[in-house]
Amino acid sequence: MTIAKSSEPDLKTLPDHTQLPDSDGTFVKNFQEHPQSLVLTDSLQPVLEQLHPDQHYAIGQDCGIYWRITDPPERGAECPDWFYVPNVPPTLEGQMRRSYVLWQEWIPPLIALEFVSGDGSEERDRTPLDRTSESRQKPGKFWVYEQIIRPAFYGIYEVQKAQVEVYHLVENRYELVPANERGHYPIPQLGVELGIWQGRYGNVVLPWLRWWDSQGHLLLTGDERAKRAEQELQEERQRGEQRERELQEERQRGEQRERELQEERQRGERLAELLRSQGINPDEL
Template identity: 35%
Template sequence: MYDLPSEDPEEERLPDQYHGYQPDILDDTFKPSNYDFDEILTATDLHIYYNLNHTNWYKRPDWFAVVGVSRLYEGFDLRMSYVLWQELVSPFVIVELLSPSTENEDLGRTVQQPGKPPTKWQVYEQILRVPYYIIFSRYTNELQPFHLVGGHYEPMTPHEEGLYPVPELGLSFGLWQGTYKGVNRIWLRWFTQSGEMIPTPEEENAAAQQEAAAAQQEAATAQQEAAAAQQEAAAAQQEAATAQERARLAEERAERLAAKLRELNIDLDDLG
């Protein structure tokens, strides 16, 4: 894997392919059980403006989700940014995808400089007060989730299944090895609170196709069984007809023998 530097050292690095795919699977599987679809906003690389006194200060998470707001801005349009003093609802969960250039900032190892915006950690923990902050490294597959407890982030502990619960949303999250959009790797995705995998549209389509194929197979088997039953019934009818014919022939033969004996003046009763 390679990543060449820009000819302009001051140029802001743009997201790579992974930074498109990983947020997409988070989008596809983020389905809180207690919120309607139109009350959920998920976004990738969208600026969050958080200080009315410094309107040019922002943070741009790799992925975040807000619940209890309109999915569309003012109910009809896509957002160009997320302005906290207009929306009045902070993100409920933020995901940062760790990279060498952002590691220290993502993990709260940097310090705010005089006259400069607060650090990412400060904004998420102390200003936005985001309940869940999740950091994932594609390079080491290390997952570092934090939960806001008493105004400070505390590392989360997974359940036995390796999943981290988010009971407020009826969800959990964790790592999954599998294929998404044709790429097999370890992905961060959402699960139900009980640990069941929430399917992506691709997975739902595959499951529907499997169900349709199984239903077709069942129908074909039922047709084969019906045809076999019809064949058995036809064979039984044929056997019954054959038996009736044999009985008729036996009866005719008996009548001929009886007639012949009468011609010979032999009484059948005497034969008994």
């Protein structure tokens, strides 16, 4: 791609999301990445429904955020494994976004997450862009997020270590967010906390990056919510059946007492009849 150089480029001539690659050409690093993205998106859905009744938000999963024009175009993008942008339409001109283009959108993500399979040096690389040379060296990922893309929160999840670092943009610099008493990292704008959960998702038991609400309750995926609802329904049916058994037992005890009283009356009547046959009035005893 050849882009004419200009001190003030015409935004109308810049490529949009339909003209830029939707991938940086790299392989997903491990089998956990895609389900990890899905569990984050799925479990956050009820929160987003409340925050955005107009459905104006975007979630990207391993797709590019373009921040500058380069040749090839992929060198001017970062591809977070997961990111969320508030207050943008879910589609552009009736099309799903192929990527997120900052010069087309202007609104930065609220949070961007990277899932690390290596040693994390790439995600923590603060090497600045060298504007004085034609070097093809790409600036560090941390620097691009902090200085250019500028999501309010940047998370680095080290899958192998089952730990996450969360940074908050404060006065143009990222500051490490301390964990709260639950070991979670609050994201106040969403009213949620981010942390590590050990458990089963799909058919695998692993440490997963998950959301909790501000009271520390795990946000469930749709499948987990359905299973919990089914479990609660089953428990309610069992409680109903138990109540029915107890009522049945109570009815049986009542019937037994009624039979015993009836037998007692019959014995009394037979005794009274015997006394009368012997000339004794039982009412005078």
